Amino acid sequence: MSYENKKSAVSRSPLKAAPLRYAGQSLDEEIQRVAEDDIFIYIMAASMAIGFAIYEWLRWYLKTPPHPVVVTIFAAIVLVYTVRKVVLAIRKLKTLRMARDGERVVGQFLEGLRENGYRVLHDIVGDNFNIDHLLIGPKGIFTIETKTMSKPARGKPEIDYDGTQILVNGFKPERDPVVQAKAQAHWIKELVKELTGKSITVRPAVVYPGWFINQTQKTGRPDVWVLNPKALATFIDNSDGVMSDEDVRSFHAHLSRYVRNTER
Helix, strand or coil: HHHHHHHCCCCCCCCCCCCCCCCCHHHHHHHHHHHHHHHHHHHHHHHHHHHHHHHHHHHHHHHCCCHHHHHHHHHHHHHHHHHHHHHHHHHHHHHHHHHHHHHHHHHHHHHHHHHHEEEEEEEEEEECCCEEEEEEECCCEEEEECCCCCCCCCCEEEEEECCCCCEEECCCCCCHHHHHHHHHHHHHHHHHHHHHCCCCEEEEECCCCEEEEEECCCCCCCCCCCCCEEHHHHHHHCCCCCCCCHHHHCCCCCHHHHHHHHCC
């Protein structure tokens, strides 16, 4: 029996663990879902309706009992509904792709911090949420939420942050990124405690690629950093956190194992 025949009978993966997730993986998965579920199925429905209408017209042309008007009305209704759904799905895909590309840009920037002793994990999946990036290094552990938004056609793309509230061109976001970032940091803190038995401080950050961040807080240090990705390295360097190389390796190993296990 050849090796190919043997391995088809009894085989297993040569990989001991699943690969780590990459930046923007959840968004890639959502993009694929939208493309398959929210576009393809409607295009197929419209094609079937149009095909049915053509069939009825052929029956009429061939002098068989036709019902072209009824079928054409039905096909028109399906077509209008499909076009509407596809247009909405295309808009959603555009937003998702922009968000994915933003996460990848930030992820690539964070990868450059490895030479400074940092370890990076991307797209950590929790219950009905995900953490875009996790940075573990000499200054501690940081959760990083990426918000990629279209810039206004006119004016300066500006975000105001007073230490508690974010305003994007003067408007509050639908979902509060500060609350979201705090929740993510707390979840990682509890996860690290569960995995290692150690209680550590996790600092949350929200980054807006391509936007100018106007820090309006007068005194004190905010619980959540809100900044442009280019300023992130400086903020981390100025942090007063301290973590030993041993802890960096330990936390990274435990969290990496958790990410791999959740992928099974």
